[in-house]
Amino acid sequence: MKFEEIKKVFAQNISDLYEESESRFMFQLFAEHILGWNTIQQRQFSDEEISEEHERKFRYIISELKTGKPSQQILGETEFYGMKIFVDENVLIPRPETEELLEIALQKIQSSGLKIQDMKILDIGTGSGIISLVLKKHFPEAVVYTVDFSEKALKTARKNAEFHQTDIHFIHADYLKYDLNQTFDVIISNPPYIGMDEKTEIADSVKDFEPAMALFSPTSDALIFYRKIAEDAKNYLKKNGFIFLEINQKLGNETLALYEKDFTEAKLIKDLSGNDRFIVVKK
Template structure:
């Protein structure tokens, strides 16, 4: 969820050519870029244009990977202009005051649409590590926070 330029789904498809890879994004512009990148690299990825928060998957997945908008709207003043000038605002900031809105939806979808023993990889807001992890603990056999090189909570890994 959150295609952007397509780097994550394209690298996955490149390294796992037999895998069926789907990627969803709300931004038509991001999807156009991702499709051009897929064509350039001759990779077949299923790109979906939809609002993930109102989207119902139609299949079950072995792996879910996402780097959704995770910065709270109240944190905008803390983000460097160089970051805000490079990334579209919708890719950075939660569309509501709930910075975990995408993670709540991913957690609900993972209960239904992630295979048993399936894997989950999420980039998260470093300020909300424990709160984000808590969303996955009840439904996963293992779930953990992983720190980045600066020792900030940066990822949630889970196995259902």
Template sequence: MTLHQIQELFYTGLASHYTRAEIRIIFNAVAEKIVKTKPDTDRQEVSEKEMSHFSEMLEALQSGKPYQQVIGETEFYGLNFKVNEHVLIPRPETEELLELALQQLMDKTKLKILDIGTGSGIIPVVLKKHLPDAEVFAVDISPKALKIASENAKLQEVDIKFSQMDYLRTELEGQYDVIISNPPYIGLDEEADIFSGVKDFEPTIALFAPVPDALVFYRKIAEDCKILLKKGGLIFLEINQLLGAETLALFTPVLEEASLLKDLSGNDRFVVGRK
């Protein structure tokens, strides 16, 4: 069977899940993963073993599993990252968060940076790639997520200091020039509104606040800014679009400057500030 014929199977098998354009992107990613080169869909024959892999991946995709998890990797901020069921799949909004941060940090040197709730490690890895002389620390509650984060740091050849901890129950020490975070911020009352493909396959611990208060992480970060963030230090947060004003209000008392910014879709998505 040729790759072209398999591609047609994907179009048919995934028609109820994705648009044709989306299926083409997914198929190309799957095919490149299996045949190890960019596919020639007109002529290239596949082996029985490769066909078995295609069938397994198609079945997983039909179950609703995100294609990034199916192939075990994704592209983010121009870099390749490993992902699995223990970490969130990176969203475009987090690329926007990093763009906001790097715009303000690129002219600075020897920064000490803390990422809270690092997950797959995309935030600290991207920062370290662009700020090679920075000292970057990252914390997360999940050992399985930190394993992926460590692998991503190794993959991108950067040195990140990872620590496993329950941030909400931990009093951190030291001071930082930058605190950045994309913590769990979906309220339990919003669960019904979340797409099943997200709830069923991505870690709920990384999606939902662990208590009814969806702002619990932001309250802790705001309190920690009093001690952990250096004078003149910067903070960059991705937030729940429904709680923009409430999140900003937590930081205005502890920062000299604090702003609520929108993402490219026009939603309240970021709080950025300076102590």
């Protein structure tokens, strides 16, 4: 089969799932992944025959996409903050909002006057490790600790850390039952914050393929992680230290209220879509 023919087969089979422009972009990604051809080469070699093995790979990808499986999981990787990140069914696929969280954190830390050398950072609920990776890349002299309840997620996070040659301290623990034993300059988290009553609002492609543990609050209290972070920070966040949180947009004021009393500053910040999405706290 010629390359141009498999391209048409791909488009025809997923036309009811994706917009034309998205379908075209996805095919380019998969073609580069399978054949090693960039977009220019894909145009140059459109009349080239592809092997039966390559055709089978394309058809397998089509069958996986038709189940609703995210393209990032099929590829086994995605890009986040300009970095190649390995992903699988055990970790969340990185969202643009988390890039916004990191932009806020980087700017605040850089302008804070905090001593960067030996600065201690705690990332709660690391998943694929993206938050820890970006912070370690920008602050290589910092000591970064990250905690997650999922051993499988930590395996993926370690893979990412090794790929990017970053030294991160991984802790396998249920944070809600975990007692901190040292102080930190920065606490950052994108914890499970979707309430159980919101499950029907979540797209099937997310619910069916991404880990529920990383999406939904483990109890009827959607703020349970934020309550523990607030309590821990009273004793284990250093003076002038920061907390950076990604939050449930429906619970902005309720989440903010957990931090307004015991800390010097607590601000609710909107994301680029205008939703209450982040909280920044200074002690």
